[in-house]
Amino acid sequence: MTSTDTTRQPRPAAGAAPAIELRGLHKAFGPVRAVDGIDLVIQPGEVVAFLGPNGAGKTTTIDMLLGLAQADAGDVRVLGMDPTRAIAEGRISAVMQSGGLLKDLTVGETVELTASFFASARSTSEVLARAGIADIADRRVEKCSGGQQQRLRFALALLPDPELIVLDEPTTGMDVEGRRDFWTALRADAERGRTIMFATHYLEEADAYADRIVLISHGRIVADGSAAQVKSLTAGRIVSATLPGLLADAPEVAALRALPGVLDLEVRRDRVILRTSDSDGVARHLLTQTAATDVEITARGLEDAFLALTGDTQTDTTGSLS
Numbered sequence: 001m002t003s004t005d006t007t008r009q010p011r012p013a014a015g016a017a018p019a020i021e022l023r024g025l026h027k028a029f030g031p032v033r034a035v036d037g038i039d040l041v042i043q044p045g046e047v048v049a050f051l052g053p054n055g056a057g058k059t060t061t062i063d064m065l066l067g068l069a070q071a072d073a074g075d076v077r078v079l080g081m082d083p084t085r086a087i088a089e090g091r092i093s094a095v096m097q098s099g100g101l102l103k104d105l106t107v108g109e110t111v112e113l114t115a116s117f118f119a120s121a122r123s124t125s126e127v128l129a130r131a132g133i134a135d136i137a138d139r140r141v142e143k144c145s146g147g148q149q150q151r152l153r154f155a156l157a158l159l160p161d162p163e164l165i166v167l168d169e170p171t172t173g174m175d176v177e178g179r180r181d182f183w184t185a186l187r188a189d190a191e192r193g194r195t196i197m198f199a200t201h202y203l204e205e206a207d208a209y210a211d212r213i214v215l216i217s218h219g220r221i222v223a224d225g226s227a228a229q230v231k232s233l234t235a236g237r238i239v240s241a242t243l244p245g246l247l248a249d250a251p252e253v254a255a256l257r258a259l260p261g262v263l264d265l266e267v268r269r270d271r272v273i274l275r276t277s278d279s280d281g282v283a284r285h286l287l288t289q290t291a292a293t294d295v296e297i298t299a300r301g302l303e304d305a306f307l308a309l310t311g312d313t314q315t316d317t318t319g320s321l322s
């Protein structure tokens with residue numbers, strides 16, 4: 001079979017079991033609530049980024065998803081079955097951050113050796129081509145860059161032709177080029193209908209390569225949707241201006257707070273900072289109804305959404321966003 005074959009990965013029929021179903025998942029390590037009530041359903045064919053800062057609970061969730069750790073409470077189903085059965089049947093593969101490669105073997109030998117452990121596996125040439133490393137089949141693993149080794153792990157994960165691939169921070173420590181090549185190979189494979197879930201703390205990877213972002217913090221899901229939807233959860237722009245002699249209880253502040261679209265407002269010395277869905281209206285008010293100077297309007301990006309929703313860094317605005 002060649003890498004151009006497109007008949008083998010049909011999208012699952014309507015009514016197929018979810019690729020991943022997590023219900024009320026909890027896991028604690030002593031006093032640390034690593035996973036604190038996760039409910040998540042991922043449908044066949046979705047490419048989902050599991051995004052969160054260090055210690056958010058991504059790896060713990062993935063370990064339970066792969067049957068490597070037991071939940072304290074809750075239920076895990078993968079392709080409608082227990083994860084250990086899905087793995088035994090070759091229907092789910094994992095790509096972890098490191099380990100598992102023998103440095104003296106070549107890339108091709110590594111794939112052939114691993115394929116010999118499976119009752120039925122795709123061909124070496126096919127998985128090397130899919131992972132974008134056919135040209136380095138004869139290179140010894142120890143001579144491969146971090147990015148090439150990670151694409152080799154991806155090739156190994158493709159051997160049983162799984163319906164679902166789970167990757168735990170697959171590009172940690174890679175340079176920009178290595179990351180780009182890795183994601184190009186993964187995304188091309190995903191186009192064929194495979195379900196992919198990857199953990200990352202790189203916002204740009206989630207934004208660029210996932211159809212859906214599940215943002216977690218302190219073991220809980222704090223946002224779930226497309227990159228645009230996640231951004232819109234912290235919607236609006238920031239308008240700031242200097243108002244000399246400003247006091248937080250001044251009538252000007254009350255009038256600003258009452259403007260349509262204002263989501264929150266903060267006074268810092270003589271500067272007022274507003275988050276609003278109508279930045280033009282606020283700027284117009286400031287310039288025509290008050291003595292404001294230095295009016296600035298800034299857009300909020302995914303980075304802001306991430307920080308605001310995970311609450312791990314102080315944002316410029318007040319008010320709860322999650």
Ligand SMILES: Nc1ncnc2c1ncn2[C@@H]1O[C@H](COP(=O)(O)OP(=O)(O)OP(=O)(O)O)[C@@H](O)[C@H]1O
Nearest residue numbers: 029032034052053054055056057058059060061201
């Ligand atoms: N085996 C363990 N023993 C004790 N605490 C643990 C253990 N594994 C994880 N934790 C704690 O559970 C929390 C969640 O960790 P986890 O590794 O799941 O987060 P993560 O989102 O994958 O983080 P990272 O991006 O740093 O890998 C952290 O506070 C971590 O210190």
